[in-house]
Amino acid sequence: MAHDESAQNCIAEKIGNEALPEQGGRFKKQIEFIMEADKLKHTLRQTILLDRSRRENSAEHSWHIALTAMVLSEYARDKTIDIFRVVKMLLIHDLVEIDAGDTYCYDDRGREDQTRREELAADRIFNILPEDQARSFRKLWDEFESRKTPESRLANALDRLQPLLHNYFTEGKTWQENDVKKNQVETRMQPVEDGSSFLWSYVKALIDDAVEKDYLSE
């Protein structure tokens, strides 16, 4: 890394000890985690920005879907969900890509060992934090990955919806480049159905329309 990690740690520990003695080691870990997170800005996804100028990175994607949760949470299947937990999941869900990279969703070979690579990454990255926070961040990530709670179902639905919107509104550019077919997109989008019946109707119509317009082939 280009930045001076020892200086970073030293200052964070020193100040931590002076300002709040029992917190010194804790604060040092927190600053280290925040600096580590900066690396997610280098992880490029297959998705391109709407003006087609470049690929999207996982940090700005995470921001975009957290914002989307603020706008679309009313369409969740379960109306009593904890939206803050949805947002927190979306903010941390891609941090594992700092080590594991972004695996293109239609890359079947890459996806074979994706789970293992991402779990190793989660072990390393969340454990930079103080123990209590490491545990709670890991719990959020596991919840997101398991897609069993209403909150994680909505979070996953939004994580799938956003790249579909980008593909549709860039006329299927990355679908065509990667020779992706309609049935692959439908399978990939399936989690949207678990999160929101309303958004699922929208997704199905977008896919049909994409085929009709030749953005996507059957």
Next chain:
Amino acid sequence: MAHDESAQNCIAEKIGNEALPEQGGRFKKQIEFIMEADKLKHTLRQTILLDRSRRENSAEHSWHIALTAMVLSEYARDKTIDIFRVVKMLLIHDLVEIDAGDTYCYDDRGREDQTRREELAADRIFNILPEDQARSFRKLWDEFESRKTPESRLANALDRLQPLLHNYFTEGKTWQENDVKKNQVETRMQPVEDGSSFLWSYVKALIDDAVEKDYLSE
């Protein structure tokens, strides 16, 4: 814009009407807002990434400080604050830059009409949303800008802290390029004191250490 806005609106409206008749126009506005937000990924800040490879954009910056709020909220002056409101403010606080651009904090001339430019931007951008959401997003943005509530004070503290960390850990690269002096940085960082006495001690020590290491001049 490169993407087909009319198609976007048409599909969103059609599906909205079919799936939830009274929601058609509402959903169309929500999708339009989400697509508009993509533009924030093009707004470049003066801050550089820790590996110094490029400038940071305002979308990934917003993600980074929302994540930072999840990690550092325990240091807020007021221990009973609503962290979700802090996170929401951080997710939306820079959207006005889609129209107004990022004004470098040490650019005194640019800052003269910054408030006016950003208010015009807020009027346009938040009003893409349905009326109730436009009102609540604007209220959050006004709260952030006013720095009067404990939540907005913590949000502003984190928004100031992150670029300081980047400057410090890249050995003051953008400070030097813009001939920024210690007293300017101290003035700029003042809102950190209102948000967190603990983080303020840290900020003061980082600034002193930056001067000692010649990252920043007196």
